[in-house]
Amino acid sequence: MESGRSFARRDRLLEIEAKVRNWWDQKDVFRAESCAKKPEPGEKFFGNFPYPYMNGYLHLGHAFSLSKLEFAAAYHRLRGANVLLPFAFHCTGMPIKASADKLAREIERFGDPPAFESFVEEVKEVEVEEANGGPTEPEKFKSKKSKAASKSGGDKYQWEIMRSYGLSDSEISKFKDPYHWLTFFPPLAKEDLKAFGLGCDWRRSFITTDMNPFYDSFVRWQVRKLKDMGKIVKDMRYTVFSPLDGQPCADHDRASGEGVQPQEYTLIKMEVVTPFPPKLSVLEGRNVFLAAATLRPETMYGQTNAWVLPDGKYGAYEISESDVFIVTERAALNLAYQNLSRIPEKPTCLVQLTGNDLIGLPLRSPLAINHEIYALPMLTILTDKGTGIVTSVPSDSPDDYMALHDLKQKPALRAKYGVKDDWVLPFEVVPIINIPEFGDKSAEKVCLDLKIKSQNEKEKLAEAKRLTYLKGFTEGIMVAGGEKYAGMRVQDAKPLIKNQLLEAGHGVLYSEPEKKVMSRSGDECVVALTDQWYITYGEQEWREMAEKCLKEMNLYHEETRHGFEHTLGWLNQWACSRSFGLGTRIPWDEQFLVESLSDSTLYMAYYTIAHMLQNGNMYGSDTSLLKPEQMTDEVWNFVFCEGPYPKASDIDSSVLNKMKQEFTYWYPFDLRVSGKDLIQNHLTFCIYNHTALLNQHHWPRGFRCNGHIMLNSEKMSKSTGNFRTLRQAIEEFSADATRFSLADAGDGMDDANFVFETANAAILRLTKEISWMEEVLAAESSLRKGPASTYADEVFENEINIAVSEAEKQYKGFMFREALKVGFYDLQAARDEYRLSCGVGGMNRDLVLRFMDVQTRLITPICPHYAEYVWKELLKKDGFVINAGWPTAGLEDHTLKKANKYLQDLIVNMRKLLQKQVLGSKKGNKKGAPTTPVNEEKRITALIYANEQYGGWKEECLRILQNKFNPETKTFAPDQEILGELQRSAVGQAEKDFKQLQKKCMPFLRFKKGEAVSLGAQALDLNLPFGEIEVLQKNLELIKNQLGLEHVEVLSVSDDDAYNRAGPHADLLRNNPPSPGDPTPIFFSS
Incomplete structure (x- = not known):
């Protein structure tokens, strides 16, 4: 806060804000009403924001993105537009249910309230007993395991998380019921947003899930319509999956790894030649394979060996009654969820192995020109990618070339790992692909060119791969593969060779997450082959419609447009069903729920009639003009899709027509503001669903995306304490000072920075400005009367005109930091300069009053409570400043501005010269x-x-x-x-x-x-x-x-x-x- 221990200025702002909100509430100033006449461009503004997830309090990250919408809406309101800014609360998905279940387990295990301390003592006793070789009871062993997991994962107990919200033990216990979260957090979020000054029509607020029967009906209609259009299908697909939750793990269900997709490999079955060594003797009679994952099946002709990590941990896993794959445990788990385990979803390890156990195994690998090759040690294998088994193609892989080179050139290295000479020395590089710039032994050439000495030179090897891999695919010509493939371009041969391997049974498809993904339940995700409902995003005709919509939209930043274009390029079928969590049941398959990114793509349309359906109750539980069961598909189609009048409906025709009027008046929405992380899912889904379900003239008009928010130049993080909820920020700084600092934080796609010092400085600036206006207005009679006549008057009037024009330009372009600069900082600087320039003659009364009026209006979108207070209490104006209209301005005189800058710069330079030449001081005032x-x-x-x-x-x-x-x-x-x-x-x-x-x-x-x-x-x-x-x-x-x-x-x-x-x-x-x-x-x- 401010220097010293006084919070008087902050407290004065909080008092003003409470008073102003009371004025607003009394007159319901943000209530948005439609008109029968279709609005002309600019007459209405409908903006919205992705509804936040209700598993906790709103924080400054939410407030930052939301502030962009709030400032824009307030600007349009000042410009005279009819503004609709609604807000809702998302409760669909698994995080709330998972947290509630976790809390219930803690209560069952540790009591209510839980006695975690006694549990810690119990664990210590077990550890001592085990150290002494004593017996361990099953229950205690289980506890110890959980404690270890808790320690290693850094996870908090859910009870402790709830305590961190300031909740009492008696209140926390209620959260074991997931529906209690829905009644607890949304009302608090609404309180915080009202305190923030959000210009919201709260009659239209709602929560999701089947707890709200009207919204539940809306989502059921939406997915039914998509299915009827053939855009929801059931299929077997590779999906990122949480084994603990037993269901796909979409972006919103993840603690980390948002945006990560399945990566498909071809698994090469490298058969172990009998007789087996003693370590594998238990596998006699089975077909045993080292299974290597590759992205380049066309290079298998050039295999000289297989690679294993000497100290890596492997296992022989039962794939079927006859086949066994030797891979890492992590890969085996992925395989088990892809129907590649004798017991589905449960990998069975027949023998635990290390890489050393595998060195020297003779192998027959499909397509390899070398009839028999061997498993050899490679020291740089990463076991968190692929299967831990790597094919070796030294003609085209710099890593393989250098690893094989090391073994050939270093007898001591061979001796260290027990590698026999005849496993290595006879094997030469096999040419398989000719690349114009590098020949048919590209890896060898580039390693020699870069003077790479060893497989441990990671940076040089990365550069070698960069030089050869892409060119190998785009420009390479096959020299191996016989008459069938020799002479064919690599990019043409690759899919053909891959299919040949799969059809012959020499390979299988295998997928795993591109990067590590952790679910909110705390487990590492795999890729599963699941039979479930999918939305057919990416389908050619539908994608073309989405691209057409995108082309016409205002996206404000080219980087945003590129993000959408990239997403439309790769996005395809999306799993839209879940078996765990909260939400809406899929109408035709009620064992499943609609997942959280699929029930949130069209709800902007629901806002337009929510107040009529729910009568202002966010849960849809109060009596209204309508009942949920009356909202049939025919009614929804009539309201949103220009469908025929629903003759069978018993809803009064005036109500039906009013709902349709509401929708057609407000739609399409003009702006949706969001963090840039939602481009790759939610926002693109929004485009797809609008183009499929609504007519073209109702497609979205604009998305405005921003980066994340940092606090004082550091990442916002609960774990480090560098974190503020919206409630905390308002209590610490006031709403308007918080909004001021959010506006100043930044406007681009890069991460912005909320600076506490800026918020504190705003408290001082706003309160000092109020005091100055109070003093000037109290002595108004002493101000110079008559028309503005002096040079200083002309300059100041011109600065006011420029501020009005420039602020409008910046608000219109969503550059709120610049709007704050020109409409507040620069205007105040002009006022301060004017006071000095006027000297003993004093300031002109009319100009001072105009300055107060203009500055108040220009700051209204950012600091509305302050502005409203000044408007009513100090300037004694009628009505509300939020609706007062944009200030008028005369023509800007930029020549006069240049003349004044010349004058002010001259005075500064003369002062310096005077100090130096005459007064003998180098330091000017x-x-x-x-x-x-x-x-x-x-x-x-x-x-x-x-x-x-x-x-x-x-x-x-x-x-x-x-x-x-x-x-x-x-x-x-x-x-x-x-x-x-x-x-x-x-x-x-x-x-x-x-x-x-x-x-x-x-x-x-x-x-x-x-x-x-x-x-x-x-x-x-x-x-x-x-x-x-x-x-x-x-x-x-x-x-x-x-x-x-x-x-x-x-x-x-x-x-x-x-x-x-x-x-x-x-x-x-x-x-x-x-x-x-x-x-x-x-x-x-x-």
Whole structure:
């Protein structure tokens, strides 16, 4: 908070906010009503936000994304649009159910409230007993195992998590019922959002799941319609799957690994040649294979060996009654969920092995030109990818080439792992693919080119792979494969060879997650082959419709558009059913629930009629005009899809028509704001579902995506304590200071930064501004009456006009940080400068009141409570500022702005020069503060010499630059061409030593070129766009007062007597002649 221990300023803002919210509530100011007439463009604004998941309190991450929508909606409201901003709460899915079940297990095991401490003591006793070799009771052993898991996983007990929310033990116990979460957190979230000042029509709020019968009916209609259109099908598909939950694990069900998809491999069956070594003797009579996962089945012709990790842990797993695969346990678990285990979903390990047990195994591998190869040690195998068994193709894999090279060249390495010479030395590189740049032994060539010495040079090997792998696929030509494939492009041969291996039974398909995925239940996910319901995203015709919609949408950032285009490129069938959690049952297969990313794609349409269905109750449980069972598919189709009038419905026709009117008035929605992480799922699903279910004129108009929020430049994290709920932030800083800091945090796709210091500074700024307005209005009679007439008045009025125009531009472009800068920071700076410029004459009353009015309106979207308070309590205006309209502004005078900048910069430079030349101090006062001479007896006067037009060599330089500048590209001709032109000019011809002229001109040429690139061609004009001497003459009193001078005069160097006035300082004037925009001041003291 603020320095010291006083929170008075913050508390004053909190009091103001409570008072303002009461005003808003009394008049229901955010209630949004449709009209019978279809709105013209700009007359209405419907914005929405992905409803947050209700397993805890809202935090600043939610608030950051939401603030973008809130600021936009408030801006459109000020512009006079009819604004609808609704908000709902997502409860579908497994996290709430999983947490409730976890809590129930803890209560069952440890009591209510749980006695975790006694459990820890129990574990210690078990550990001592086991250390002494004593017996272990099954129950205690189980407890110890759980404790170990808890320690290693860093997981908290669910009870402790609930305690961290500030809940009492008696309250926590209720959360073992998952539906208690739905009645507890959504109302609290609503409280926090109201405290935040969200301009929401709360009548339209709802929760998801079958707890809300109206929304449940809506989702059932949606999925039924998709199924009837052939867009929901049942199929066997590879899906990321949670063994613990027993169901697919979609993005919202994951603790980590969001966006990770199944990676498909071809599993090569490398048969172990009998007789088996003693370690494998138990497998006699079975077909035993080392199973290697590869992404390049076309390279199998070039196998020289297989690789294993010497100290890696493997097992011989039963695939069927006859076949056994030797792989890692992790791979075996994935295989078991893909119908590649004798007992489905339960891998059976017949023998536990290490890599050392496998070294030297003779193998027959499909397609290999070498009839028999051997398993050899490789030290760089990663067992968290693939199966831990790796095929070796040294012709095309730099890793394989160097590992084989090491074994061949290092007898000691062979001896270390018991590798016999005849397992290695006879095997040479087998050419299989010709790459134009690298030949038919690409790995060998690139390793020699890069001077790679060993398999341990990871960075060089990564570079070698980068050089060869993509080219091998895109440009490679098969030289192996006989008549069938030799001469064929690799990219054409690859699928054919893969199918040949699969059809011959020499390989099987195998999938695993691209990267590690952890479910919210705490287990590592696998890829399972599941028979379930899928939405056919990616289907060609449907995808083309989605791309058509995307093309017409406003996405605000090109990076956002690229994200959607990429997602549409890879997204295909999406598992939409779950067997565990909360939600809506699939109507035709009620053993399944609709998963959480599939019941949240069209609900923006539901907002338009939610208030009519639910009568303002978020659970849909109050009496309303309608009953859930009346909302038949025919009714939903009539309201949303322009379907025929539902004649069989017993809903009154006026109600039916009113619902349809609500939808057609508000739709399509104008904006959806979201974090960028939802591009790859939810937002793309939203596009797909809208294009399938609604007519084209109801497709979405815009998505605005942002990055994540950091707190004080560090990642927001509960575990580190760098975390704030929305409630905590409001209590700590107030709502408006929180909103102020959110606006200042950033607007792009990169991660933004919420800075506590900014929020604290906002408290100070807002309260000081209120105090200043109170003081000025209390002494209003002392302000200067009459029209704005002085130069300072003109400048200030112009700054207000510019602020109105620039703020509008930034709000419209969703650049809220810039809107805050121009509409608040810059405008306040202009006001402060105006106060100083007015001097003893004082500020103009009408201008000051206009400033207060304009600043209040411009800050309204960001700090609405503050603005409303100022509007009503200080300015005594009628109505509410949120509906007051955008401020009007006169024409912007940018020439006047440049003139004022010139004046202010001159005063700063003169102050520095005065301190240095006359007062003997290198340290000037702050800008805007009058200077008091060090020696009070000194009376200082100043002559300001001005030159309003360039002359001599500078004039010639500018004329040449004007001719050599392209204003469209903002580029100049080469320097040599410019200097050649200068040398040929009259100025150049008059100079005996052109090098001296060049030395003098080059700094000026560089400076003016830089100005032209940033400001445009006007920077090359021979004079300023304003009368320099006139500006100085009008502001002599200001300059005199600001610098503490006795007298000031402005002289033109074109005046012959001007140099004579310089007296002993004439040389200074000659050495530093003035030029347009750069006058020369000379000080005299007496």
